[in-house]
Amino acid sequence: SAVPSIALNNGVEIPQLGFGVYQVPPEKTADAVATALEVGYRHIDTAEMYGNEKGVGEAVARSGIARDQIFVTSKLNNGFHRRDDALRAFDQSLADLGFDYLDLFLIHWPLPGIDVDFVETWKAFEEIYASGRVKAIGVSNFTPHHLGRLFAETEIKPAVNQIEVHPYLAQDDVRAFDAEHQIVTEAWSPIAQGKVLDDPAIVAIAERLGRTPAQVVLRWHIERGDVVFPKSSSRERMAENFALFDFELETGDLATLTGLDRAERTGPDPDTFNYVP
Ligand code: NAD
Numbered sequence: 001s002a003v004p005s006i007a008l009n010n011g012v013e014i015p016q017l018g019f020g021v022y023q024v025p026p027e028k029t030a031d032a033v034a035t036a037l038e039v040g041y042r043h044i045d046t047a048e049m050y051g052n053e054k055g056v057g058e059a060v061a062r063s064g065i066a067r068d069q070i071f072v073t074s075k076l077n078n079g080f081h082r083r084d085d086a087l088r089a090f091d092q093s094l095a096d097l098g099f100d101y102l103d104l105f106l107i108h109w110p111l112p113g114i115d116v117d118f119v120e121t122w123k124a125f126e127e128i129y130a131s132g133r134v135k136a137i138g139v140s141n142f143t144p145h146h147l148g149r150l151f152a153e154t155e156i157k158p159a160v161n162q163i164e165v166h167p168y169l170a171q172d173d174v175r176a177f178d179a180e181h182q183i184v185t186e187a188w189s190p191i192a193q194g195k196v197l198d199d200p201a202i203v204a205i206a207e208r209l210g211r212t213p214a215q216v217v218l219r220w221h222i223e224r225g226d227v228v229f230p231k232s233s234s235r236e237r238m239a240e241n242f243a244l245f246d247f248e249l250e251t252g253d254l255a256t257l258t259g260l261d262r263a264e265r266t267g268p269d270p271d272t273f274n275y276v277p
Contacts, residue, residue, distance in 0.1 A: 003042070003245065006227060008159040009182040012136045014104070015071055016222060017244065018043025018229035020188070022050055029055025030062070032233055037063045037070070039238045045186075045229040047075035047108055048093055057097035072097065075108040075140060076125075078276045081116035086124035094133065101133050106140045106162055113274045118146065119153050126156050138162065140188075141270035144177040151181070162186035163270075165226060167196050167217060170261035175226070186227040191217050192266050201260060205253050212240055219244050220257045 005013040019036040021029055021044065029052035033044060037059060046056045053074060060070055074097070080089040090105060105128065110118045125137045138160035139147070150158065161178050165171045165187035178185045196202060197213040206213045214230070214237070221228045222244055230241045249257075268275075 003040075003242075006184055006225070008136050008184055009157060010136055010159060012103070012159070014136075014160075014184070014227060015043040016227050017041070017218075017242065018045050018071065018073075018227070019238065020045040020229035020231040021052055021056060022047070022231055024050070024052055024055075024231065024233065026052045026055055028233070030058040033059035034062060035235050036238050037065060039235065039242050041238070041242065042069060043071040043073075043229065045073045047106075048077035048080075048089060049075065049108060053093055053096040054098075057099060061098060067099065071103045072099070073104040073106065074102055075106040076121070078109055078111060081107075081111060081114065081118065081121045083120055083124040083127075086121055087128065090128050090134070101135065103135045104138060104160065105134045105136075106138045106160070107142075109141045109268075109273055110139070110143075110146045110270055111274045111276065112146075112271060114276055119149055122150050122154050122158075126154060129156060136160070138183075140186075141273070143174060143270055146270075147177070147181065147183070157181060158183055160184045160186050160227070162188055164188050164265060164267050165221070166190055166192040166266075167199070167202065167220065167257045167260040168192055168262050168264040169266075170258050172258070172261075175224075179225075184227060185225075186229075187221050188229075189266050190221050190226075190228040190230055192264075195266065196260070199260060201256055205249070205256065209247060209249075211247060214241055215244060215247075216249070216253075217257065219247065219249055220254060223249055223254060
């Protein structure tokens with residue numbers, strides 16, 4: 001059944017389920033995205049950092065699907081937080097994708113402690129948005145105190161905040177803060193790169209429902225209202241991860257999954273991560 005859309009704070013609609021291409025090798029990306037589009041995905045999450053925007057653009061062009069039927073997100077790489085660098089990097093992303101507009105562009109990491117303040121970067125994003133070449137702008141890996149600075153010092157509220165969320169890192173504090181400020185939360189590494197799939201509580205729910213552990217975890221995200229884009233390189237798993245809209249979890253099962261939270265990250269902590277290539 002069809003993937004629902006969520007309205008962002010500027011009215012733009014985003015498909016709640018997409019396909020992520022982190023760690024998909026550049027030379028394999030066009031084929032992987034082509035397969036995802038065949039399976040039915042209409043939302044692709046890439047980044048300059050992943051080095052595979054060309055492959056994403058190639059698959060979209062080859063698919064014959066109208067550009068406006070596919071939602072594509074990319075992210076500013078860490079070395080380009082200065083205003084002029086951010087403007088140039090956005091142009092380069094568009095050129096690599098072969099697009100004349102992007103659906104969503106994100107600041108990938110806040111990078112506290114580097115010599116450029118992310119407020120300057122966000123002001124550059126406001127300029128890009130004003131140019132009409134991106135439908136929405138947002139952030140990734142921002143915590144409430146980073147967002148608070150944007151609210152105080154800039155004009156436009158981010159449309160999304162893309163953060164690590166899965167049953168071992170439920171992030172209900174940041175998610176509630178996002179919601180309070182009309183910011184949609186996108187959950188990255190939604191199955192913790194596979195780490196949550198052997199959890200006995202998750203396996204038990206999956207067995208009872210006749211579903212897979214990945215489907216149960218992804219369905220938990222959907223019912224919490226977050227946007228997700230699991231990554232896989234096999235067509236079978238892409239199809240499995242796409243089949244989330246013909247079953248529901250009971251309140252008790254949702255609570256069981258949320259109760260697995262143990263503040264365990266698979267990726268870096270945004271308050272200390274400041275790697276610039
Ligand atoms: P994920 O949680 O989507 O897990 C992907 C891995 O899980 C795959 O490599 C595969 O080995 C396994 N897998 C996938 N489907 C499966 C299934 N049905 N059954 C069993 N195993 C399965 O991890 P991810 O790729 O890190 O996160 C998804 C997307 O989130 C990325 O591709 C990227 O687009 C985004 N992301 C963003 C950031 C950020 O800083 N903004 C960081 C990491 C990821």
